[in-house]
Amino acid sequence: MAAVSACSSDTDEPDRAAEVEARLQTVIQKYDVRAVDPTTLGAPSIDDPLSQLGKKLFFSKALSGDQDTACASCHHPSLGGGDDLSLPIGVDAVDPDLLGPGRRHQSSAEHWDGGPTVPRNSPTVFNFILYEKTVFHDGRIEVVADGIRTPNSSFGTADPHAGESLAAAQARFPVTSAEEMRGFHFAANEGDDARLLLGARLRGEDGELDQVAVDNWAAEFAAVYGAETQPVVSYQRVAAAIAAYENSQLFIDNPWFRYLNGDRHALSLSAKRGAILFNTPAADGGAGCTSCHSGPAMTDESFHVLAMPQIGRGKGDDENLRGDHGRYRESHLPEDKYAFRTPSLLNVSETGPYSHAGAYADLESVVRHHLDPLNALENYDIRQLDGEGIQSESLMYTAEESILQLETLRAEDKSKLPQVQLDDGQVADLIAFLQALTDPCVQDRDCVSKWIPGPEDTDPDQLRLVAKDRDGELL
Ligand code: HEC
Ligand code: HEC
Secondary structure, X not given: OHHHXXXXXXXXXXXXXXXXXXXXXXXXXXXXOOOOOHHHOOOOOOOOHHHHHXXXXXXXXXXXXXXXXXXXXXXXXXXXXXXXXXXXXXXXXXXXXEOOOOOOEOOOOXXXXXXXXXXXXXXXXXXXXXOOOEEOOOOOEEEEOOEEEOOOOOOOOOOOOOOOOHHHHHOOOHHHOHHHHHOOOOOOOOOOOHHHHHHHHHOOOOOOOOHHHHHHHHHHHHHHHOOOOOOOOOHHHHHHHHHHHHHOOOOOOOHHHHHHXXXXXXXXXXXXXXXXXXXXXXXXXXXXXXXXXXXXXXXXOOEEEOOOOOOOOOOOEOOOOOEOOEOHHHHOOHHHOOEEEOOOOOOHHHOOOEOOOOOEOOHHHHHHHHHOHHHHHHOOOHHHOOOOOOOXXXXXXXXXXXXXXXXXXXHOOOOOOOOOOOOHHHHHHHHHHHHOOOOHHHHOHHHHHXXXXXXXXXXXXXXXXXXXXXXXXXX
């Protein structure tokens, strides 16, 4: 550790600053650290007609069975592309338009057990286009040899209906989940496909939307796709439009990338020291973060056991039924039990709470968990979270199981989580670096407003989510 910790105490002496700068340049050369190159991505513009159609669909509650939830209910651009909650509440909210802390579930609703109804944290959809291989915390949508695998095809096998991109494939699933969007009555019979029924709804075939709404959607889709092909409105097209909207959400103009692209003044001294730690392998005296948060998007898109606290409903794994086995649920490989996908860290200061179950409220606690998972679990305090009734019965059980799993993997040399010790100054430096991964646009309501339907946009079905926070402020 000596090489790195030598510079952790704070000083702004010019020669010290020059030394840190020189060491960071060496690290960048040596480990070939790069910024995301937007020219290779082919991201659509938010101004494209398809993205604009996607924006309206993303905000329409018509895509939920009971017309109370939109994609934006859990992925709002004003909330960093997420929902600002540990665990989401989708359908049956007391006030469907209230997002973030204060969003509550109706106590009278069926299937409610007192806590959040969705078992995993809602990830940001910002920069989703940077994921090239795996989707979701467990990768149950992923690129396979001959296409894209989804929950509708068996492990390792392409789903012929997945669509053109990971985003399009993903957009076919939230509407099938009872807790997220479908509700408990719509498409509730075996064999029902919520997507076919929603396509039919938008075409006016189930009588749920009035004729004006049906005509409006027909006109909106025809303007993009032409009126020739029938049906003009289908869920396949809904998914493609939402995918274009999501893939236009590229927010990568952050200080770190500016620095990598040549702006030597973009980073504070502390962030530079954090960048050295982050990008230097543990074997070379660094914090070893890039053994998993690798590449420009800072994710290997692979799965690792970190034993982060398991709170909430879980996925029904383990005998107490509130566990979540993560990647193991898909791969059934013993080493994947409790493994979750490495998330991208771009804009991470704006995307909390953190981890697959949203167990950590702030960056410091989630970073410290990496450094000493056992100690973090032993001292874990759920009161750091703002959420009512978050289930935590399985916390101790899963903590023991997942720590055991991590220790076993470490003993077999199958864990990539290095055992490093950092002092408080170094942790502060790492956090300063993580904060330099935020594009200022995502902190600015005016800047993200292009991705939020406004008065200038048509509202085809009058079911647009106009979201507010618990103080009644417009999001
Ligand atoms: C009730 C909240 C909720 C709603 C509504 C919702 N999502 Fe999500 N979304 C989630 C959660 C939770 C996950 C993670 C699930 C998992 O990993 O098992 C997720 C994951 C995603 C991901 C994958 C992100 C990643 O990093 O892998 C995308 C993309 C996404 N949602 C888009 C959508 C779209 C499009 C819609 C509307 C059709 C939608 N979501 C509706 C909660 C929600
Ligand atoms: C062994 C692989 C691995 C290493 C090494 C690693 N991480 Fe992680 N990191 C992960 C995984 C996996 C998660 C998500 C865990 C979960 O969801 O339960 C994560 C989550 C995070 C999060 C929370 C992000 C979010 O959106 O929830 C932050 C911040 C983070 N890591 C920072 C770091 C830093 C800083 C380092 C270096 C000190 C580091 N990580 C080293 C795999 C790793």
